[in-house]
Amino acid sequence: MKFSQKVVCGVLKNGNAPPIVHIRENSQQWKQAENDETVGPDMNKRTKRNFTxxxxxxxxxxxxxxMTLMLPAFNRMISGNKVDQIASNLKLGLEQAQTQAIGNRRYVALILPHNNQVWSDASVRNYCFGGFRLAFVTQNGTNWEFDEWIPENTWKNSxxxxxxxxxxxxxxxxTGTALARNDITTALNTALEGNNRLESISNYPPENNPSGSTTRSNCAIIFTPYGGVESSDxxxxxxxxxxxxxxxxxxxxxxxxxxxPTNYLILSLNQFSGKVDFR
Structure with a gap:
């Protein structure tokens, strides 16, 4: 497209500077070119077309x-991530329990609800098999008694x-091998309850009845004021x-x-140092 141009050349008095060229383009023709549907002589005409x-x-x-084909794989991926989520939460909870025990020079229990029927309080039932809460406890002979919940510490979800x-x-x-069936108890009611690897807590306050108390069996991992774990192994x-x-x-x-089961993680807890690692 041709534009009319007006060129004005000026030379400075000393003659050393190059000429300055000013170009003024015709404004009407420029606007017409912008609105024109043709961009150049060698390009096809643009057309606007909407979807039907x-x-x-x-x-x-x-x-x-x-989405229908990908949904099962997506659900499997989310479920697999839950293993990592619970493992990370438990690792953090164990480390917090150790820190509280050392910092306060007291015994600290990581309470692990494990039975939907025994732990019948509605406010706790959802935390069984992976949820936890921290509490101060006192040793009474061979027994452990509940003292109080650690301030500003609430139940962690499972x-x-x-x-x-x-x-x-x-x-x-x-690592990487499938767990044998006898490695995992298949009854929810005895998955952790029958395991004497955990400590029992007496004088435990019911969630919905602060005036009462009860004993929870095999439900706690206890850290000493020195950072170790009350366990023989x-x-x-x-x-x-x-x-x-x-x-x-x-x-x-x-x-x-x-x-x-093939998708699992194992946390190891050292009895002497209280160190937590992924197996």
């Missing part, structure tokens, strides 16, 4: 099909999709991808051909 209703419906249908199903002192299986905490079947059984979403 049929095209939009086809795209939405394809998106629905893809998300659906994974569970703390076992605490043991035996050396766990090699190292402890191993099994966190497994698992869900309740609605009764007293446990289902393992990820398992091998022998129905053994």
């Amino acid at each position: 209703l049929i095209e939009l419906l086809v795209v939405m249908l394809l998106m629905g099909v893809l 998300p659906n999709g994974a569970m703390l199903l076992k605490i043991d002192t035996a050396t766990p299986p090699a 190292d402890l191993y905490l099994y966190i497994v991808e698992a869900i309740s079947d609605g009764g007293n059984g446990i289902l393992f979403p990820t398992r091998d051909s022998q129905n053994r």
